[in-house]
Amino acid sequence: MRVDNNRFPRLPWIILGLGILFLAIGSYIGLFVAPPEALMGQVQRIMYVHVPTAWNALLAMTFAFVCAVIFLFKSDWKWDARMEAAIEVGVVLAFLLCCQGAIWAKPTWGVWWDWDPRLTTTAVLLFAFLGILALRKFVDDPARRAIWSAVATIIAYVDVPIVYYSVRWWNSLHQLQSSPSTVSRQFWLPLRMNAFGILFLMTAFIMLRARVASMRLEQELVPPPVGESV
Amino acid sequence: MTEPTASDAMRRKTRRFMIAAFAAAIAAFLVIAYGGISKNLVYYWTPTDLHAAGNKAYGATIRLGGMVAPHSVKGRNGVSGLEFDVKDATGIVHVKSSGVPPQMFRENIGVVVEGTMTRSGYFQCNRLMVSHNNEYRAPKAGHAVNKEELQKLMKSTEGLKD
Structure with missing residues (x-):
């Protein structure tokens, strides 16, 4: 059985190259061209990776959610492979997000971590999707694995809007979302360059990882040879 | 097939x-x-919430969040312990803290303090956290972040002793 996630074999590599380029230029501007923040000084520069990582982690989870819905709607294995890829990349981004956040928090807040609503809901998100990856490892039957993990993904996705709104719904240590009006103009360019850089990297990794998942699925879905008992 | x-x-x-x-x-x-x-889930109380809670505020470990009131910071150098007022729009609470505050600590900045309200009328803080708002500003011309301030910021990673 064909599970085709490889219609444009060279595309992910091109996107990967673009991602590295954007991230390199954005980080250079962020580290050497943009001024330090008035109050926080140099530490604020971690924003240029922290905020793009946050946006893209939520975006990867959103794509996983879309894949889950399409898989359940169409029963097309292609989307199971894509979901697996998106969750994996999303989990890596969410983990990086927590690490970057801790590194930023120590010199500004004075603590590495606190059970603030934003941090707690983000940790829940990380572990929920990590759990789905574990679930996928434990289930051998591809159909059950796909259905269960798609259902789990749709339910776990509920946490994404909660992460986003946590800083508005509750008192929190974490600041509210920034907007162009709360961020000096000199900080916009590196922030946006890196946002696209990480978006491209994420896209390329999801495409490549989906290929690997597709190849594995193709093997798993081969019907047993005729005349042989199973 | x-x-x-x-x-x-x-x-x-x-x-x-x-x-x-x-x-x-x-x-x-x-x-x-x-x-x-x-x-029902509350990360911190504001000074107003704390006053409204009455007796529930005493003895229990609570978090108090608000702004450091201007001109209220005493003992900044850690000799006699740190004291300051935390305020919101309608309330104010006097806070005593031991240990060195994070470098970001200053007047008019948001803080979340963990500790308990004492019968003597002040809040005994065991853990002091500074919260930064969502504004990121380039330094104004002529007020660039200087080297000294930078080194202080680096040192601040040692933060509060738990």
Whole structure:
């Protein structure tokens, strides 16, 4: 059985190259061209990776959610492979997000971590999707694995809007979302360059990882040879 | 030959799962968003909340959040312990803290302090956290962040002793 996630074999590599380029230029501007923040000084520069990582982690989870819905709607294995890829990349981004956040928090807040609503809901998100990856490892039957993990993904996705709104719904240590009006103009360019850089990297990794998942699925879905008992 | 991508039976089955998953997800979201969790789960009390809580504020470990009132900071150098007032729009609480505050600590900045309200009328803080708002500003011309300030910021990673 064909599970085709490889219609444009060279595309992910091109996107990967673009991602590295954007991230390199954005980080250079962020580290050497943009001024330090008035109050926080140099530490604020971690924003240029922290905020793009946050946006893209939520975006990867959103794509996983879309894949889950399409898989359940169409029963097309292609989307199971894509979901697996998106969750994996999303989990890596969410983990990086927590690490970057801790590194930023120590010199500004004075603590590495606190059970603030934003941090707690983000940790829940990380572990929920990590759990789905574990679930996928434990289930051998591809159909059950796909259905269960798609259902789990749709339910776990509920946490994404909660992460986003946590800083508005509750008192929190974490600041509210920034907007162009709360961020000096000199900080916009590196922030946006890196946002696209990480978006491209994420896209390329999801495409490549989906290929690997597709190849594995193709093997798993081969019907047993005729005349042989199973 | 193998079957096409999906049989109708399989598709019917997965669609039922989809509906069930959506029902569960929407229910969960509604409970969290409108079920009052945002009122029942409180990360910190404001000075006003703390005053309103009356006797419940004494003895229990609580978090208090607000702004450091201007001209209220005493003992900044850690000789006699740190004291300051935390205020919100309508309330003010006097806070005593031991240990060195994070470098970001200053007047008019947001703080979250963990500790307990004492009968003597001040808040004994065991853990002091500074919160930064969502504004990021380039330094004004002529007030660049200088080297000394930078080194202080680096040192601040040692932060509070727990």
